[in-house]
Amino acid sequence: MQSGGSLQVALSLLSEWNAGHKEHQYFIFLSPQLAPLIDEKLFDSNFHFYYFDKNPTYTTFTALTFHRGLTALERAINPDTVFTVFGPALWKPKSNHIVGFANGYYLFDDSDYIRKKVLTGFLQRTKYYVRRFLIFRQLKKEAATYWVETIIAKKRLEQLFAPNIKIEVVGNTYGASFKNKALDESSSNNLFNLLYLTAYYPHKNIEIIPKVIVELKKRNVSCCFLLTLSNAVFNKIFDSETDKNYVQNLATISPDDAARVYQCCDAVFVPSLLETFSANYPEAMKSNKPILTSDLDFAHQICGDAALYFNPINEHDIADKIELLMSNKSFQEHLIAEGQQQLLKLETPESRADKLMRLIEQSCG
Numbered sequence: 001m002q003s004g005g006s007l008q009v010a011l012s013l014l015s016e017w018n019a020g021h022k023e024h025q026y027f028i029f030l031s032p033q034l035a036p037l038i039d040e041k042l043f044d045s046n047f048h049f050y051y052f053d054k055n056p057t058y059t060t061f062t063a064l065t066f067h068r069g070l071t072a073l074e075r076a077i078n079p080d081t082v083f084t085v086f087g088p089a090l091w092k093p094k095s096n097h098i099v100g101f102a103n104g105y106y107l108f109d110d111s112d113y114i115r116k117k118v119l120t121g122f123l124q125r126t127k128y129y130v131r132r133f134l135i136f137r138q139l140k141k142e143a144a145t146y147w148v149e150t151i152i153a154k155k156r157l158e159q160l161f162a163p164n165i166k167i168e169v170v171g172n173t174y175g176a177s178f179k180n181k182a183l184d185e186s187s188s189n190n191l192f193n194l195l196y197l198t199a200y201y202p203h204k205n206i207e208i209i210p211k212v213i214v215e216l217k218k219r220n221v222s223c224c225f226l227l228t229l230s231n232a233v234f235n236k237i238f239d240s241e242t243d244k245n246y247v248q249n250l251a252t253i254s255p256d257d258a259a260r261v262y263q264c265c266d267a268v269f270v271p272s273l274l275e276t277f278s279a280n281y282p283e284a285m286k287s288n289k290p291i292l293t294s295d296l297d298f299a300h301q302i303c304g305d306a307a308l309y310f311n312p313i314n315e316h317d318i319a320d321k322i323e324l325l326m327s328n329k330s331f332q333e334h335l336i337a338e339g340q341q342q343l344l345k346l347e348t349p350e351s352r353a354d355k356l357m358r359l360i361e362q363s364c365g
Contacts, residue, residue: 005279006102008175008255010034010085015176016353018043027077029070031055037254067091080364083356088138096363097143102172104276104298105203106132107156113203113273136160145363147356149277150301170355172277173347174286177259192223192326194292195265197258197283200233203274205294207237211315212322213246221323222246226265228253262287267325267332270294271312277302282346285339290332292321302346306338 011034017026026047030038035051043049050073054062070091074082079095087099101107108114109132119125139146145166148154154167161167198204209225216223225247227234234249253261262268268284270293281302284291293299295309308331310321325332347355 005172006086007034007037008258008279009100009172011037011255012173012176012349013085013353013356014038014043014047016349017357018047020350020353021357022046027073027079029073037256063090081360083360084142087142088135089142090138092142096145098145098147098359098363099139099143100147101139101157102149102153102276103135104153104274106135107153107160107276108274111274117202117273145359147359150298152297152301153276168355168359170352170359171347172279172282173349173352174279174282175255175258176349177256178262178283178286179349192267193226193265194223194267194269194322195226195262195289196269196271197228197253197261197280198270198272199252200229203272205271205273205312208271208312208315208318209247210238210242212318213243215315215319216246216322217243219319219323221319221326223322223326224248225269226250226261228261258283259287262289265289267292269322270299271310271318272299273312274298281307282343285343285346288336288339290325290335291339292318292325302342304338304342304345306335306342308335 014026014028017024022044024046028047028049030049030051032053032055038049040047040049052066052069054066067090070093074093074095081096081098082093084097084099086102089097089099104111105114109119109128114128118128140161145168146157147168147170148157149170149172151169154169157167158165196206196209198206200206206227206229213225223246227247227249228251229237229249230252231249238244238247250261262283267290268280268287270278270280270291272278272294273296275298277298281291281293281299285306291303291307293303293307293309294312296312299307299309308321308325311317
């Protein structure tokens with residue numbers, strides 16, 4: 001569990017189960033990425049935490065010790081069900097096992113991004129499909145029940161596995177820090193601020209932003225892209241030729257700080273080329289921010305009429321849409337209002353936790 005999105009989901013589920021499902025005993029195996037975000041003092045005595053200081057994919061030795069450690073703990077705990085937030089877990093327990101899957105990179109091999117940017121040669125195609133085969137072979141071994149975040153993901157997983165396999169759909173949502181109204185906090189730069197809250201992955205399409213900045217400068221349109229990247233990644237993408245007046249790096253932030261960061265922006269900007277589900281969308285809606293995003297199926301499925309869409313590989317179209325949104329306050333308010341309606345169709349942290357708990361309880365039955 002390494003990415004910001006999966007960490008947010010894990011933290012939210014633990015928080016909601018701690019608050020609303022006190023009848024169970026929980027034995028939580030923490031990854032090196034999740035462990036620093038957990039404050040055990042906030043959890044009741046029915047939560048028991050176990051720490052793993054290495055990722056099982058580091059070396060063959062760590063994979064073996066990880067596997068043996070989990071197996072020994074399962075034998076000692078004797079759980080009714082094992083729940084993996086997002087897999088594959090690289091481990092097959094003897095107990096009932098529920099595994100989540102949200103890796104659109106390997107799920108949607110027919111997407112434009114994968115076909116045009118990843119499968120660019122024989123070697124790249126071979127590496128991609130070998131890894132894809134291994135991931136889904138491992139996933140099929142690990143569990144009899146799976147959960148995904150969208151209907152599209154369910155249909156694709158059924159095609160890859162079998163139509164009679166048990167796959168439940170439980171949508172993503174905003175994090176726990178968004179449940180209470182965040183304090184208003186404006187950026188001090190007095191510009192129109194576009195927030196892209198994301199870690200770096202190639203499909204996040206962050207490299208389009210310098211091109212958009214060049215186009216905006218030609219039009220004398222001033223705005224600022226707020227990013228949440230490591231300093232090393234930020235300095236690599238936004239080099240000395242980039243006008244730094246147009247971009248500000250907030251550095252990596254914790255899930256608990258996400259709601260506050262949204263209050264610093266005027267709109268949420270998501271130029272991603274591939275997603276199964278992006279929490280940026282419900283987070284923007286919950287924060288009363290208009291959304292600018294890629295004109296792709298995954299975005300339309302989640303946002304509906306609550307977003308202004310652009311061609312994510314065309315800096316001219318992106319600049320057009322930014323300029324349109326900046327210049328039209330009533331349109332911004334319209335998108336915010338549509339977002340409030342769209343939010344009613346999505347899960348809340350409580351409903352997601354409740355649905356997944358019901359799935360866990362049913363697997364015990």
